[in-house]
Every structure is written in structure tokens, then in C-alpha cells.
Amino acid sequence: MTADHLPNKLGVHALVWTASWDEDYLNRAFEHSRRIGYELIELPRFDPSMISADKLRKLLDAHDLKCAITMGLAWDADISNPDAEIARRGEEMLDTAVSAARDIDVELLGGILYSALGKYPKAPTREGRQNAVDALRRIADKAQAVEVPMVLEIVNRYETNLLNSTDQGLQFLADIGHDWPKLHLDTYHMNIEECDIGDALRRAGDKLGYFHIGENNRGPLGSGSIDFASAFTALRDIDYKGWITFESFSSEVLDEGLSNDIAIWRNMWTDNVALSDHAYRTMVSHIEASMVRSGQSTP
Numbered sequence: 001m002t003a004d005h006l007p008n009k010l011g012v013h014a015l016v017w018t019a020s021w022d023e024d025y026l027n028r029a030f031e032h033s034r035r036i037g038y039e040l041i042e043l044p045r046f047d048p049s050m051i052s053a054d055k056l057r058k059l060l061d062a063h064d065l066k067c068a069i070t071m072g073l074a075w076d077a078d079i080s081n082p083d084a085e086i087a088r089r090g091e092e093m094l095d096t097a098v099s100a101a102r103d104i105d106v107e108l109l110g111g112i113l114y115s116a117l118g119k120y121p122k123a124p125t126r127e128g129r130q131n132a133v134d135a136l137r138r139i140a141d142k143a144q145a146v147e148v149p150m151v152l153e154i155v156n157r158y159e160t161n162l163l164n165s166t167d168q169g170l171q172f173l174a175d176i177g178h179d180w181p182k183l184h185l186d187t188y189h190m191n192i193e194e195c196d197i198g199d200a201l202r203r204a205g206d207k208l209g210y211f212h213i214g215e216n217n218r219g220p221l222g223s224g225s226i227d228f229a230s231a232f233t234a235l236r237d238i239d240y241k242g243w244i245t246f247e248s249f250s251s252e253v254l255d256e257g258l259s260n261d262i263a264i265w266r267n268m269w270t271d272n273v274a275l276s277d278h279a280y281r282t283m284v285s286h287i288e289a290s291m292v293r294s295g296q297s298t299p
Contacts, residue, residue: 011040011245021050053103072117110151120161151184182209201234219268
């Protein structure tokens with residue numbers, strides 16, 4: 001089932017299904033995703049030592065799925081670090097990611113491409129921020145040359161110290177001075193950092209390149225307090241036609257490392273099939289309602 005009448009295509013985060021790169025686990029994740037109606041699966045922290053880009057591409061093609069690759073940098077490979085050697089290793093990590101994304105033929109490469117994923121002990125330095133700006137300008141050149149769309153995810157203060165708000169992201173893009181990178185916004189993070197999610201989306205405008213839908217508690221859509229109707233109305237107001245991807249985490253699926261990184265300490269759900277089916281139908285409903293509110297027709 002696909003909602004072909006919608007202006008957006010819908011994706012699902014792989015960690016709804018599995019934290020493994022085992023081929024059997026991926027096959028089940030891809031099969032469930034496509035059966036529900038999703039047309040894209042987001043794969044975090046692609047590891048070519050676990051599965052080759054060629055094999056991954058064949059699996060995706062077999063299930064008629066597109067994919068996005070997202071990631072965060074490491075503490076010892078962080079382009080926002082004022083230490084030149086640490087920043088250099090971070091740029092190498094990004095360069096490798098662009099090559100892998102090209103080989104997989106992704107829809108986009110995104111995530112926290114500008115810093116490590118985790119809570120920093122202090123505010124960013126001017127030198128570190130400039131290192132990130134300069135590195136991403138060079139990486140944007142490489143990504144554009146191989147036609148890998150690139151988006152920078154704006155996340156909350158506990159997962160980076162550099163870009164926590166839409167306005168910070170817009171200024172960062174302006175400082176990079178390159179048309180290729182866009183913003184990747186996420187309702188979970190926006191709920192923490194923005195005064196109004198809808199207003200922030202309108203300020204992002206045509207700089208929005210990817211959008212995550214997730215509850216404030218990381219659980220099933222509708223189980224928290226986020227005003228999704230307002231968010232989807234804003235997406236229509238800015239004529240956003242890009243991917244919208246559902247993201248939800250539970251210790252039922254996550255590996256210990258990522259659970260620690262993003263503080264997932266409890267099971268927010270156990271039935272990921274029901275969770276993902278409900279999320280798909282909820283997103284379709286919100287998109288259709290936003291089209292009606294904006295005067296667009298739906299079948």
C-alpha cells in the first residue's frame with residue numbers, strides 16, 4: 001500500500017525494526033516496511049564491515065525501497081573540535097560516508113554531520129565552530145560532485161552543543177555558504193528547543209531538506225504531547241514535498257551503545273509492526289488533513 005496521492009513520501013527508521021546488520025534481520029525490516037507502505041528506510045551508522053554497499057543495494061532493490069543514511073561523528077573524530085587532528089579525522093569520517101552513500105545510491109546523507117553525538121561538557125569554541133564550517137564546505141563540494149544530497153540534523157542540547165535550533169541551523173548554512181546542504185528537522189528535538197514547531201518550520205522554508213516525525217517521549221505517535229497538526233500545516237505552508245520519516249526508539253530493539261548515547265532507558269513499545277503501521281496511517285491522515293486546510297483536494 002502506498003499513498004500515491006500525497007505530496008510527500010514516507011519513510012521509517014530502521015531502529016524501529018532492528019539494530020543488526022545481519023542480512024536476515026534487514027530482510028525482515030525491509031519486508032515489513034514495504035508491506036505497510038513505507039517507501040524509504042533510514043539506516044543509521046552504516047557499517048561496510050558488516051554488509052557491503054553492493055549487497056545492501058541489492059537488498060533494497062529486492063524490496064523496492066529507497067534509503068537514507070544518517071550518522072553522528074565520534075569524540076575522537078569531530079570536525080567541531082578545536083584540535084586540528086581530531087577535526088581532520090572527523091572530516092575523513094564524513095568523506096568516507098559520502099563515498100558509501102554514493103555507492104548505495106541513497107536519497108540523502110544526514111544526521112549530526114557537524115559534531116559528535118553526545119552531551120558536551122561546555123559550549124562550542126569559536127575555533128571549533130569554524131573548523132566545522134570549513135570542513136562541511138569541503139564535504140559539500142564532494143557530496144554535490146557525486147550527487148549525494150546532504151542534510152544537517154538539528155538536535156537537542158543533550159546530543160550536541162553546536163546546532164540546537166532552526167535559527168542556528170540557518171545561520172550555519174549561511175556561514176558554510178554552499179547551496180548543497182539543507183536542514184534536517186525533527187519534531188522530537190524541536191519540541192525541546194523551539195518555541196513553536198510550526199513557526200520554526202516556516203522559518204526553515206526551502207532550506208528544509210528532510211523531516212523526522214517522532215513523539216516527545218520517543219514512543220508511538222499520539223502517545224505524547226506534540227501538536228502534529230500544526231507541524232503538518234506548516235509543511236504545507238512552505239510547500240515541502242520531501243521525505244517524512246517516522247522515528248521511535250525503545251530498548252526493546254536498540255543496542256546498548258546507542259541506548260546510552262540517546263538515553264533510551266525503557267521499553268516505549270514492544271510490537272514494532274503495530275507501532276509502524278499506526279505511524280504510517282497517522283502520517284497519511286495528518287498530510288491529508290493539512291491538504292484540506294490549505295485548500296488542496298484529496299481523492
